Amino acid sequence: MSHTTFAEPQTERLHGRAGTRLARVEECMVELFGRLDRVFARDAAWAPAVAAALALQFALIFYHKPWLDEWQALQIAVQSPTLAELLHNLRYEGHPPLWYLVLRCLASILGNPFLALPVAAAIFAGMTQGAILFAAPFRRLDRLMLATSELILFEFMTISRSMTMGCAFAILAIALWRRGRWSWPFIALLPLCDFLFGVISLAFVYLRWRERRLAYVPAVVWGISGVVSAWTVRPMPDIVPALGSKGLLLGTAIWASNLSTLGLPWQGIAFRPEWNSPPPLLFGGLALGAFMAVCWRETRGRRDDALLVGGMMALTWIFSLAVYPLAIRHLLLARPIHETEVPGLLGGDAFSVM
Structure with missing residues (x-):
């Protein structure tokens, strides 16, 4: 009995100390982020922070060395002799054609196919970071943290692939959600980026329907986009999956x-x-x-x-x-x-x- 009487107050004291320390840590974090919010509320601090975030993004893109998946997409896009053969080759890839068409066009315009990957990433990263830094409904500090997160800064925007384009279109669709039909072009393009972005576009269409803002013509265009995407990724009979x-x-x-x-x-x-x-x-x-x-x-x-x-x-x-x-x-x-x-x-x- 005496052991129990001694242990219970001791346990309570330990829990009390832990709770006090956590509360202090929370107070310090709240104070720190409050100070940072006040700093970035001033345009004199916000403008250099935005410039630094964008500079970091573009530096990562142009210093990044493409890996296997990125090079393979570029090779298929550039080395397919005709568009018909490009679509034929994509049936071994399982990816819709839009990203490959973007790379093919950029390689032709730039005259150097090796520039197509970083330039494509830079274009879509600029769209994405612009929407986040200047249009997101968050505090400036939150926007800066989101823009410089590993997910946005590197995973989707530095590594150049169809997900870079899909992420940009998804964020722009949200950015334009309340501006009439301006979000529909980006929703309609999502199925042509990747299968999973097609699923995200389906969620967007459902949300439009739930809000009773489902426009007939844009919805039909979106449906056609989905059908075209599915048609172009029909697997070849002799395809062998790289991963099982x-x-x-x-x-x-x-x-x-x-x-x-x-x-x-x-x-x-x-x-x-x-x-x-x-x-x-x-x-x-x-x-x-x-x-x-x-x-x-x-x-x-x-x-x-x-x-x-x-x-x-x-x-x-x-x-x-x-x-x-x-x-x-x-x-x-x-x-x-x-x-x-x-x-x-x-x-x-x-x-x-x-």
Whole structure:
């Protein structure tokens, strides 16, 4: 009895100290971010910060050395003798044609095919960063942190591929959401970027329908875009997948491990940075649970929104099991669906300019 009497107050004191320390840390963080907000509220500080973020983005793009997937897309785009043969070759790729057509046009215009990849990335990065830094409905500090996040700065905007274009179109569709039909061209182009962006476009069309703002002609154009995209990626009879299914258990484990990057944006082996590698198992598991909890909290009581977020995650899981394991960069596309469902983002406080 005496041991219990002694332990309980001691445990309470430990918990009290931990709670006090966490409260102090929280107060310090609130104070720090408050000061930074006040700093960036001044145009004299905001303008250099924006210039530095854009300079960093373009420096990363033009100093980046393309990797296998980027070079392969450029080779197919440039070395296919005709457009008909380009479309034929894409049936071995499984990707819609728009990105390849962009690279082919840029290579022809620039006269140097090696410039096509960085110039394409720079064009779409400029669109994306402009929408985030100048139009996002967040505080300036939040916009700066989003623009310089690994997800935007490197994963989607530095590595030059169709996801760069798709991310730009998705963000521009949100930016123009409340400006009549101006978002529809970007929604209609999304299926021509990538399969997963086609899924995101379907979510956008559903949200338009839910708001009773579904325009007939743009919706038909979007449908045609989806059909064309599906037609161009019909697999050839003799195609051999480069990556195969890993089975139910291993496939699910790989999917969950990669998905944990949504909660902890750290790619590495142990504590050493390594691109395209998920966070350490323990931290990744905790981060995935935290991200799921945030999704549940933000969509609680909003059934349709919960179905959109959960449906995107379920689709990536099924695809990873049935076709091939999706990489971290693919699973990160669950972010646009999740962020779209944040209350008010597509409401009156949506991206305000453009």
